[in-house]
Amino acid sequence: AQKITQTQPGMxxxxxxxxxxxxxxxTSDQSYGLFWYxxxxxxxxxxxxxxxxxxxxxxxxxxxxxNFQKARxxxxxxxxxxxxxxxxxxxxxxxxxxxxxxxxxxxFGTGTLLAVQP
Amino acid sequence: xxxxxxxxxxxxxxxxxKLTVTCSQNMNHEYMSWYRQDPGLGLRQIYYSMNxxxxxxxxxxxxxxxxxxxxxxxxxxxxxxxxxxxxLYFCASTxxxxxxxxxxxxxxxxxx
Numbered sequence: 001a002q003k004i005t006q007t008q009p010g011m012x013x014x015x016x017x018x019x020x021x022x023x024x025x026x027t028s029d030q031s032y033g034l035f036w037y038x039x040x041x042x043x044x045x046x047x048x049x050x051x052x053x054x055x056x057x058x059x060x061x062x063x064x065x066x067n068f069q070k071a072r073x074x075x076x077x078x079x080x081x082x083x084x085x086x087x088x089x090x091x092x093x094x095x096x097x098x099x100x101x102x103x104x105x106x107x108f109g110t111g112t113l114l115a116v117q118p
Numbered sequence: 119x120x121x122x123x124x125x126x127x128x129x130x131x132x133x134x135x136k137l138t139v140t141c142s143q144n145m146n147h148e149y150m151s152w153y154r155q156d157p158g159l160g161l162r163q164i165y166y167s168m169n170x171x172x173x174x175x176x177x178x179x180x181x182x183x184x185x186x187x188x189x190x191x192x193x194x195x196x197x198x199x200x201x202x203x204x205x206l207y208f209c210a211s212t213x214x215x216x217x218x219x220x221x222x223x224x225x226x227x228x229x230x
């Protein structure tokens with residue numbers, strides 16, 4: 001069954017340090033997409049970064065990068081130079097299949113609560 | 119501005135009183151979906167729609183209804199809400215393929 005696993009319920013990081021949030025996934029599809037979302041205490045879901053299963057390069061968006069290891073089925077989020085505003089819940093998600101007839105369903109992990117300390 | 123608009127943001131209601139949470143998107147997306155978020159469970163899909171008049175159940179559809187009469191609107195209906203439907207609800211839309219999802223700002227529902 002398709003599944004996303006985030007094994008870190010909570011993490012602390014010092015301001016200006018880098019932090020890695022773990023995500024592993026399980027799918028039998030060859031074509032899929034992986035997403036990371038940030039949810040601050042205000043509740044909205046903010047898209048951070050996307051990695052397609054056929055993308056050879058790891059995705060990067062500013063201070064965010066995705067460490068994609070396809071053989072290990074992992075898609076860890078790396079936040080460089082943490083800021084106090086990075087304190088939030090982070091969700092890893094996967095979408096399976098593309099093209100006609102795809103359901104576009106997003107499957108979410110249970111999230112990791114990150115606290116950035118000054 | 120491209121957005122998904124959900125209303126209301128907060129709602130407290132009593133058991134059994136029918137309610138509707140509205141969702142509207144202005145991006146001409148074909149695909150729309152409803153999720154509920156509960157502590158320790160992440161987000162779970164309730165219903166989704168791949169186009170007008172095309173809807174299907176997600177992982178947790180019991181107690182919910184949806185309709186898709188127009189492309190832009192996808193309301194979530196709770197015919198007889200119960201306390202176990204107390205949750206944070208999100209509507210989302212996407213153009214499909216490698217396009218990202220746009221989420222609404224969420225509706226925090228409390229059923230007493």
